[in-house]
Each structure stands twice: as C-alpha cells, then as structure tokens.
C-alpha cells in the first residue's frame with residue numbers, strides 16, 4: 001500500500017537504497033533514502049539530499065558520499081539523467097516514457113490511486129456542533145466547512161467516518177430560555193416558534209435576570225425542574241431542540257453536509273456523575289470550596305472544574321464522558337474536534353485528563369482563527385452579525401449576476417440558478433479552505449468570487465473549460481496514449497502524480513488547505529501547458545495524448561474539489 005502513495009518517489013528511493021547499500025554495506029543497514037520533488041526543474045525532477053545528514057555517520061564529506069553511491073552505475077530505464085550538485089545533492093531526471101507509464105498506472109487505479117490507509121480504522125469527527133436555540137451566523141461557517149472537508153478526506157482514505165454533530169443542547173441557558181419563552185414571547189410567537197424567536201426570548205430573559213433577582217431565581221428553578229425531568233419543561237426543551245435541528249438541517253442541506261450522528265451534550269448526562277467519581281477514585285480530582293477540580297501542575301495549565309459547588313457539571317466533564325462513550329462504541333483511531341481558537345485551553349485540559357485516565361485514542365483539536373468581515377470583528381454590537389442564511393443567499397445572488405453578465409447562452413433559468421448555487425457556495429467554502437485553518441480570515445466578496453485569483457470560481461472555471469475542450473474534440477480521451485514530449489507536459493504529469501500523496505498529507509495534518517494549494521498549483525501548471533501547447537490543432541498522436549492529459553487534469557480537479565465539498569459543474 002504505502003509505495004503507491006508517491007509512486008515515482010517510492011521507486012526512485014528503492015533504486016537508490018540498493019546503491020547506498022552497495023556503497024556502504026552494513027554501515028547503512030535499514031537506511032531508506034528520501035526522494036522528493038525538486039523546487040525547480042533545473043535541478044531535475046526529484047532529488048535526494050540524504051548525503052548531507054549521513055556525513056556524520058559515514059565520516060565522509062557529503063559530495064564524496066554521493067559520488068561513491070553513483071560510482072559506475074548505469075542508468076536504469078526510469079531515469080534520463082542523474083547528477084550530483086552543490087554540496088552533495090543527488091538530482092534525478094526521469095525518463096518521459098517511464099513517467100507516462102507511471103501516470104497510466106495511477107489513472108487505471110481506483111480513485112486515482114488514493115491510498116486506502118484508513119481501511120479497517122474508524123475516526124469520529126465532531127464538527128459544526130452549534131449551540132441549540134441560536135441562529136447560525138457567519139462565525140459558524142468555518143467549523144462546518146473545515147470539518148466537512150476533513151470528513152471527506154478521511155472517507156477517501158478508506159476510514160470509517162462517524163461525523164457527529166455534538167449539539168450544545170444542555171446547560172443553564174435552558175432555564176433562562178424556558179422562562180423567556182413563557183414570559184417574553186407573544187402567543188403567536190409561541191404558536192409558530194422559530195429559532196429567531198428563541199433567540200429573542202433568551203436575550204430578553206437573560207437581560208432581565210441581570211437586574212431582577214427574582215427572575216434569575218425563577219430561571220434557576222426552571223433549570224432544576226428540567227434536570228429533574230418535569231414533563232412540561234422537558235417537552236418544551238424537546239421542542240426547542242427539534243426546531244433548532246430543523247433550521248440547522250436546512251443550512252447543512254444547502255452546504256451539502258451530512259452527519260451520521262446528532263448526539264448533543266444531553267446524550268451523555270447519565271455518565272457525568274460516574275466520570276467525576278472515576279476522577280476522584282483515581283486521585284485526579286479533588287475538592288476545593290465545595291467543587292471538584294482537576295489540577296495540572298506538571299502541565300502548567302489552570303485548574304479545570306469538573307463539578308461545581310451547586311452539584312452541576314461542566315463542559316470538560318461532558319467532553320470526558322463523550323470520549324468514554326465514543327471509545328466504547330466505535331473504538332476510533334482518531335477523534336477530531338473542529339472549533340474556533342478560543343476553546344484551545346478547554347481541549348488541552350480535557351485531553352490531558354483523558355490521557356491520565358488511560359485513553360490512548362489520538363485526540364485532535366483542529367482550531368481555526370476567527371472570521372472578520374471587512375476588517376471588523378463579527379459581533380452583534382458592531383451590527384455586522386451576518387446570518388449564515390443571508391451570507392449564502394448573498395453569495396448565490398452575486399454569482400447569478402456574474403453568470404448573467406457572461407452571456408450564458410442556451411442555459412435555462414433553472415440551470416443558471418443551479419450553477420449560481422454551486423459557484424456561490426463553492427466560493428464561500430474555498431475562501432475558508434484555501435487558508436491554513438489557524439489563520440484568521442477577513443471575508444471579502446471580491447476575493448471570494450474572483451474569477452482569476454486563488455478562488456473557488458477560478459478552479460471551477462478551469463475545470464469547466466477543460467470539460468468543454470474535451471466535448472469539442474468529439475473524441476474519447478481514454479483512447480489516447482500518453483507521450484510527454486515537452487517540459488511542460490512532463491511538469492503536468494509530475495503534478496498529477498502528486499495527487500494521492502497530497503490527499504493523505506492533507507488528512508494526516510488536518511489541513512484541507514494542503515489540498516486547496518495543490519489544486520491551485522495544478523490549475524496554474526495546466527494553464528501554462530494550455531498556453532504553450534495546442535491541443536485540438538496538434539497532429540493526431542500528440543492531440544490524442546494531450547486530450548488524455550487534459551482529461552486527467554479535469555478528473556483530479558473535480559475529485560479534489562469534491563473532497564473539499566465543492567461541486568465542479570461541467571459547464572459554466
């Protein structure tokens with residue numbers, strides 16, 4: 001399996017391994033040289049830089065090591081040239097015939113050779129996970145989009161993925177909300193309850209509670225009633241959750257996001273007391289002013305409260321219970337959480353606790369920087385709290401304007417709308433995914449919808465243009481056999497060969513941006529190829545080979561975009 005990931009690198013490395021072995025024998029037992037693509041074609045296609053770090057072991061200058069390795073070797077068919085450069089780099093230029101063969105192999109493999117390194121393993125991805133009874137706004141988009149791309153990447157690698165929407169559906173806010181529902185809404189609002197009404201009720205009730213002690217007390221009582229299973233409060237709570245789920249589902253549908261599970265925090269209620277008991281038994285939790293706390297002296301973190309002095313449990317307690325349940329049920333290889341940067345401490349604390357409890361599952365917090373809008377932080381006070389619904393509608397509206405301005409000949413109104421949906425939603429997703437998750441994003445419509453920069457529409461457009469070229473050719477591109485006569489054709493083939501390894505790297509580093517960068521680079525290489533190499537007007541064999549290259553680029557662009565959750569329409 002492993003060798004398949006970077007087909008060329010693996011074979012070159014195996015060849016060099018034998019040479020290193022022959023030159024130095026026992027001294028290099030078990031050593032496997034690393035081969036990587038060069039930054040610049042003037043150094044060949046691949047290079048091995050291992051002579052440098054080996055100088056110490058072998059007590060020889062690196063250049064001499066490289067010379068001994070290559071001394072008297074004859075070039076294998078896969079290489080056109082091998083050279084020693086600088087202090088001891090081994091630069092490898094591959095034979096275009098061999099490269100074409102490798103690319104054919106990849107194209108024939110299922111899913112373009114994406115390694116199935118996750119086969120037999122499962123991974124839980126906890127993403128989106130919004131708090132119930134609140135409307136989604138622009139700040140909610142990143143967890144959804146990044147989480148969903150990580151989800152798709154893992155599925156592509158063969159993992160069994162359990163995408164779990166861990167709703168914030170429990171806690172003090174529900175006491176405030178029940179009181180607000182009863183006293184701050186009109187009869188009509190209560191009849192046709194929406195998430196917006198719930199938000200109004202919550203804000204009114206919590207504001208009142210700040211100055212009115214009796215009100216606050218009454219909110220607390222509602223909470224206790226709810227926790228004790230009072231049927232009326234329970235039914236209200238249930239209704240709030242159902243309405244929230246309905247509203248969120250509408251958003252996910254538009255974003256093409258599906259979850260396998262919707263287990264809110266409340267699902268783990270019965271486990272919380274047991275978690276605290278276990279922490280006490282294992283000497284991890286101790287009493288402090290009536291509360292149960294965990295200290296992290298060695299780790300230098302602030303204390304975490306796992307049970308409050310009033311007996312209530314905390315976010316950390318709930319997340320430990322969640323790990324316990326997920327490990328029992330799914331025995332996952334990884335549990336991945338996607339939230340904003342402000343929760344880093346929480347995750348550090350409860351991951352540490354889980355490790356001390358003996359959990360060995362890899363726990364990963366993928367955190368992302370906050371999104372601002374036109375240079376301003378997104379906040380209700382600034383008046384720029386854009387609802388997610390409105391953001392998506394605006395993206396689609398703007399895309400439709402662009403499509404209409406570009407004379408969409410022969411496209412029905414319906415097709416234009418569908419296209420606008422793909423482009424608008426794709427633009428928003430790509431803006432997010434093209435950045436390393438940890439960078440803050442300042443959202444700008446111009447950048448998101450640009451047709452010529454590193455944007456979603458640019459990639460969709462590049463893909464659609466290739467599809468139209470293929471359609472125009474009237475030939476089946478599968479018929480052509482590859483020949484890589486020019487430097488740019490070779491570069492394009494080398495770029496295509498990187499796809500499976502990039503998918504794995506993006507998943508293993510939890511950075512969809514690695515894939516986004518790759519796709520942008522590929523489309524740029526394609527565009528230089530297209531500028532320099534006539535396709536339809538080339539003579540027969542070259543034309544067939546170039547059409548085939550084009551179709552492979554289209555295939556990789558569309559699969560890559562799909563892994564980012566972005567649709568790649570054949571026609572724009």
Ligand code: ARG
Pocket residue numbers: 126128129130131166167168319322337338339
């Ligand atoms: N509900 C939380 C929020 O809106 C995110 C939950 C993330 N998942 C978790 N298991 N803690 O901020």
